[in-house]
Amino acid sequence: MSADKTRAELSRGDIGNSASWSLKGGGNLSNSEEQKALALAAQAKAQEHEISSLRWKISQAYVKEMQLLNEKYALERKFSDLRMAMDEKQKESISSAMKELTHRKTDLDENVRLTNDLKDTEDERYIFMTALLGLLAEHSIWPNVTTASSISISVKHLYDQLRWKLQEKEKELNSIWGNHALNQYHEDNSRPSSRGTDLFLSGHNKAEENQQAINNMPHYGHDEYSKEAGHLVLNDEGPGIEDFQIIGDAKPGGKLLGCGYPVRGTSLCMFQWVRHLQDGTRHYIEGATNPEYVVTADDVDKYIAVECIPMDDKGRQGELVRLFANDQNKITCDPDMQIEIDNYISKGQADFSVLVLLDSLEQWEQATFSLRRSSFQVRMNKTETVQIAEKFSQKMSIKIPGGFSTPTTQFVLTCSDGTSYPFSTYNDVRMRDTLVLTIRMFQSKALDDRRKGKGHT
Numbered sequence: 001m002s003a004d005k006t007r008a009e010l011s012r013g014d015i016g017n018s019a020s021w022s023l024k025g026g027g028n029l030s031n032s033e034e035q036k037a038l039a040l041a042a043q044a045k046a047q048e049h050e051i052s053s054l055r056w057k058i059s060q061a062y063v064k065e066m067q068l069l070n071e072k073y074a075l076e077r078k079f080s081d082l083r084m085a086m087d088e089k090q091k092e093s094i095s096s097a098m099k100e101l102t103h104r105k106t107d108l109d110e111n112v113r114l115t116n117d118l119k120d121t122e123d124e125r126y127i128f129m130t131a132l133l134g135l136l137a138e139h140s141i142w143p144n145v146t147t148a149s150s151i152s153i154s155v156k157h158l159y160d161q162l163r164w165k166l167q168e169k170e171k172e173l174n175s176i177w178g179n180h181a182l183n184q185y186h187e188d189n190s191r192p193s194s195r196g197t198d199l200f201l202s203g204h205n206k207a208e209e210n211q212q213a214i215n216n217m218p219h220y221g222h223d224e225y226s227k228e229a230g231h232l233v234l235n236d237e238g239p240g241i242e243d244f245q246i247i248g249d250a251k252p253g254g255k256l257l258g259c260g261y262p263v264r265g266t267s268l269c270m271f272q273w274v275r276h277l278q279d280g281t282r283h284y285i286e287g288a289t290n291p292e293y294v295v296t297a298d299d300v301d302k303y304i305a306v307e308c309i310p311m312d313d314k315g316r317q318g319e320l321v322r323l324f325a326n327d328q329n330k331i332t333c334d335p336d337m338q339i340e341i342d343n344y345i346s347k348g349q350a351d352f353s354v355l356v357l358l359d360s361l362e363q364w365e366q367a368t369f370s371l372r373r374s375s376f377q378v379r380m381n382k383t384e385t386v387q388i389a390e391k392f393s394q395k396m397s398i399k400i401p402g403g404f405s406t407p408t409t410q411f412v413l414t415c416s417d418g419t420s421y422p423f424s425t426y427n428d429v430r431m432r433d434t435l436v437l438t439i440r441m442f443q444s445k446a447l448d449d450r451r452k453g454k455g456h457t
Helices: 002-138 148-187 194-215 335-347 429-456
Strands: 225-228 231-234 240-248 255-263 266-276 282-284 292-294 303-312 321-324 349-356 365-372 375-380 386-391 397-399 410-414 420-424
Touching: 002 148, 002 282, 002 420, 240 266, 240 303, 240 321, 255 266, 255 303, 335 349, 335 429, 349 375, 349 429, 365 429, 375 429, 397 429, 410 429
Parallel strands: none
Antiparallel strands: 225 231, 240 255, 255 292, 266 282, 266 303, 303 321, 349 365, 349 420, 365 375, 375 386, 397 410, 410 420
């Protein structure tokens, strides 16, 4: 029993010791957990502080972002206003440029119209001056220079001369009728005095009849003779030109020269080149007043002649000399040019490199003149824009400036709306004439095809 008691006490001692050791170990564990909790709490507090700091920074960044957005919106609004203002200014500048271009085109059209009017006026002036010079030459009056003032003075001189001659004839006739009345008075002197008044009245009536007869007298010109220095001389003794001829190639681009041998004191010759049409009408070529003349495409299918008036140092004029070029045959193209034009017509298209004068009187721009069977267009090489595009019509025309003694490569295209455009073919006269003739051939065929089409419908 005692042994069992001893074993029980020993086991109770072991149990107490183990309990005490267990209590001591539990105390150590609670301290480490507290330290961990404190560390975690400090860490959480630090993280909360960091979170609050980050939140404050985020709020500051948000405020700054909002400010930047406001500034961005303000700048975008200003940029939009500036763009609108720029667009308005650009529209105004384009509108102003278009108006200026329209004004310049209007001025060019007006210049072309004035040039045509001036040509017509010059033709009328030449015809009028030629007629006056012929009238003055019939009465042996030759102006020193062929100016308007000189011709006017000469016409006044002719009027004064004819009036003086008329007065002299009137005096002679009055003298004849006066002597007749005086003889009649002496014959009737033995008659009663009452008859003297009748004789005087009769003589006065005769003078009135004489004046009426003078007024009704026809005025004759001196067709075969002219009066000079108190004696009559034949017009054949005046200035003249012999063996007058035209030399040169009468083809487009060729130069013609009118020349001859001056005789009887001829020191000056006045030239005028004339274009004769098939219907008999003639047109004086503008500015063609030199011995030399360059044949152009405008002369093709027409007759060309030159008129020459010889003059001497005293201003006397001889008879007008007229001579036709090309043996009085129509002007034609050379064979190579005709073959080239025929090839263009057979293909139904052609392209030429040209220069065109648009809105400046000094700057020529490169372009391509394209021809098709029924239409044509002019495309600018620099901008690839089509400047002119229309169908062939009766109103469309082409004119070559005439009267140049040296070749020129320019021509003027007048569209159906009346707008005119100057062109140039660089320095190639042959290409200019080929282009002009080709355009006219395309125009003629297009108009013929339209007429035939209307005839079939």
